[in-house]
Amino acid sequence: MKIGELAKRSGLSAHTIRYYERIGLLPYADRDAGGRRDYDASILAWIAFLDRLKTTGMPIRDMLRYAELRAAGSRTGPERRALLEAHRDRVRAHLADLQACLLVLDTKIGGYAEAEKRTHPDDQSHPPDAGEPAGARTPRA
Amino acid sequence: MKIGELAKRSGLSAHTIRYYERIGLLPYADRDAGGRRDYDASILAWIAFLDRLKTTGMPIRDMLRYAELRAAGSRTGPERRALLEAHRDRVRAHLADLQACLLVLDTKIGGYAEAEKRTHPDDQSHPPDAGEPAGARTPRA
DNA sequence: CTAGGGGTTCGAGCGCGCTCGAAGTCAAGC
């Protein structure tokens, strides 16, 4: 598989794939006779995993650490596990934060919905301001 | 309240508060006789709300849009609501992604845990490699 | 034989969200 096809299949751009190789996130790819990268399909699984780490907000330097440990052999298993566990904990915490924020968002939206309901049927022009904190005008926005 | 105290109470740095004012995320604060910002406690609610938007990944330019709408008066309610609803949908989608990733992470960690269990009691030196995708060595890491 | 398209390396540039430092002002405490 050439880099163009890997790009299509993985969702990364060819530029990004080369960048990842450069920094060590992807293994140095075998080159064909003409010096072009030629990938094995198995790389897709690794990229998919990196994608998940990215989605969950892991910084590249940590993915790099993980990749290094992998490269260093199976005796680094425990450290890799620890790294993933620490990350998992952060993700869980963030998830909880997000859920809490979602509730607030829902409440806020509910407030606006209410205001619209109150103002729409009888066409009032000065409806109350759906629960906004006072004093937060932005004059020079 | 001076900027230093607001910083303490809000968790933002004074630098960041000034930056937010500069770009329009925070209202232009009243100045005292000496030209220093003097804040009303109500600003804290607005900052807390911005924090939630930030936590949920809203880019500053969208917060800015929201702030502008607020400044434009109560008739912008529907548009603000729409903005928040669109954001909520994105957050929900991201939340679902995260949860899916968490499962994968758990599985992966489980794999490492297994490997450790298998390798530890009888002290093998070449345990199987906990479900890692093959061919993802990183030679020049 | 030539044109085209995809590949190569290298290094600069970008968008985001701050973060910081310099140089100056002002008010309160000793």
Added chain:
DNA sequence: GCTTGACTTCGAGCGCGCTCGAACCCCTAG
């Protein structure tokens, strides 16, 4: 009166994660 320290403005710089363009190479199809 002088020091201290929190404030002011302004503009530059940073860390992250790409993103892109230039200049060149090589293979294939027409």
